[in-house]
Structures are given as structure tokens and as C-alpha cells.
Amino acid sequence: MVPFFRAADVDAAVSPERAVEAVRNAFLAYARGEWSMPPKVYVPAYPAGDFRAMPALGSGHALLKWVTSFPGNPAHGLPTVTGIVVLSDASNGMPKALLDAAAVTALRTGAAAVLAAETLARPAASAAAVIGAGVNGRAVARAFVATGREVALWDVDADRARATAEEIGATMAASRDDALAADVVATVTPGREIVIAEGTLRQGQHVSLMGADGPGKAEIAVGELARAHVFCDDWEQASHNGDLVHAVEAGVLTRGDATELGAVLEGGATGRGSDDDITVFDSTGLAIQDLAIALAALERAEELDLPQIPL
Helix, strand or coil, X not given: CEEEECHHHHHHHCCHHHHXXXXXXXXXXXXXXXXXXXXXXXXXXXXXXXXXXXXXXXXXXXXXXXXXXXXXXXXXXCCCCCEEEEEEECCCCCEEEEEEHHHHHHHHHHHHHHHHHHXXXXXXXXXXXXXXXXXXXXXXXHHHHHCCCCEEEECCCHHHHHHHHHHHCCEECCCHHHHHCCCEEEECCCCCCCCECCCCCCCCCEEEECCCCCCCCCCECHXXXXXXXXXXXXXXXXXXXXCHHHHHHCCCCCHHHEEEHHHHHHCCCCCCCCCCCCEEEECCCCHHHHHHHHHHHHCCHHHCCCCEECC
């Protein structure tokens, strides 16, 4: 019998604060070579969406996340992201837990956005703005609220933004331009159109790009990336499937122009150079982050009334 963490169980087991701590430790373990992560595999089903297989190994456990991204689903009353996470014992291969992939993804997305901001934003940076109020946008905003920051939320669907803001204790941004003017900005959009055009960002801002996590997606203009001090979650993944790929293809960015967040956290690389720097973090979503959330949830398994799945 294997415990199954439903979406509500994942949220009950792992707070936003615990998620940030767990994801921080995962970045450190990966930077030190203690955890490993084979490349993410995309199974395209375009134009509708895609499937993704994401494996990771660390702390005596192996993980596989089978997850989808179908941006048109909400129009049909279906979630954009669905899937399952399988956590196994790396010493004998036996399954230890199954988890709702959408809930795990949302938690680690929020944690990564906050972790990047804590690491790369100006020390005096105060308010944060989140652009996009879908499932993952809500998770990002909720994680920022949990850190004590004032958070403004903007979405093309004003009713959704208003409902999410009221639910998590955020405020509504008057416009997208107002949201883009915040000290700390997180974009959590489908990535089908540019949110941050050339000339948008001002000195001292930090931006966490959380939405462009697959081929063909982009949230920021290439020219705006060229103005910024660029960071990413993983160079190999981001340079092939994130915002960075467009700058790499245009010859604007090379490997030496982007710093992995884990290297900054581990102390092997520098972060923000000055208060005037524009820092941009490109997140494509890593399986090590999912492993961190799954392990954190497993710590609370005995405290929750979890359904048991026979295998």
C-alpha cells in the first residue's frame, strides 16, 4: 500500500515557507553534485499541449513526474496542468508515495520565484507584483505573501485576479504597467506572448520569469535580456526550453552570460553586482525541485489521513 497525496494533502503537508527551504536545499544539493537530474523529456501533442517526463535522484530517493501543459484546457473546464509524481526508494526501487503533480508543481514554482527574489533582488526591495493569477500564479503570490512582502496581482482576467488577491491577502494592481514597475516582479503566464518588452525594466529591478518553460514560449524580449544580469535554474534546460533559448539563438547570450542560481546559493558565483543591476531569473522548472517538495510532504505522511493505493 502506497500513500497518495491529493492536491489538498500536498498543501496541508508543505507550507510555502517549508517549500522555499526545501527548494533552496535542492538547489544546493544539485550544485554540489549530491543530487542528479537527467534531462526533462518533452512529448509534444501540439497545438493542444505537451507531456513532460521529469526524473531526479537524491537523498536516497528517486522521482519521476509525468505532467502535462495544455493551455487551452481552462476554456473547457479542465486544468492546464495535470499528472502524477512517483517517489521511490533508491535502495530497492520500491514506491514510497504518489503525489498530485499539479500541486507539487505549484508549490515548487512559488518557492523558486521567492528564492530567486530573496537571493537576487536589492536588499531594500519591498513590494512584489505577480503577473498571472492562474494556479501557478496564485502559488507564487501566496509564497511572496508568506515572506511578509506586500504583493500586487494582475491578470488579463480581472475577476480571477480579484478573487485570488482576496483569497491570499494580496492587492490588485491597477494595470499591467503598474505591476511591471514593482521592485520585484514575477511573470507566471502561458508564455505565448511577450510580457516584458524592450525598455520596460528600470535599474534595480528583479524579475522572476516563471511561465516560459517549454519550446516556443517567451515572456521577455531578447533585447531586454541583453540589458540584464541573467540567472537561470539550469543552463542546459533553460538554454533549450526557456526564455534564454531565444537570446542564445540570436547570439545575444552564451553560457558565460548566465549564472545558475544554485551556484550563487552555494557561494561559487556572485549574484547581484550593484543596486542598479537589473536581475532576471529564468525558471524552467526542475525535477530536483519536485523531489524536494515530495520529500517534504513525505515527512508529514503519518500526520495526514491519506488514501492508500495498492500496488
